Amino acid sequence: MTLRERAESAAGSIYGLLELEPAKAQAAEVAKVIERAIINAVLDERERCVHVAAECCSADRDTAHKIEEEIRRARGALIANLQGMR
Secondary structure (H helix, E strand, C coil), X not given: CCHHHHHHHHHHHHHHHHCCCCCHHHHHHHHHHHHHHHHHHHXXXXXXXXXXXXXXXXXXXXHHHXXXXXXXXXXXXXXXXXXXXX
């Protein structure tokens, strides 16, 4: 399931709880807002993981650096894929 699909599913669940049926344009905008929140949460957690990896592997800086670089490459791929979905 893509992040967009997750956002649309969350929006649909919210509409169901509120017993609302928004217009398509409104539903699309709400899904975009939720998708952006998901993306920001993923990016924040990725950054936290980079710092944790660097701290945990301080005895072996080379390993920590390799982990950090791999996480940064994965972030770049995530951003490129997300931009391609638009």
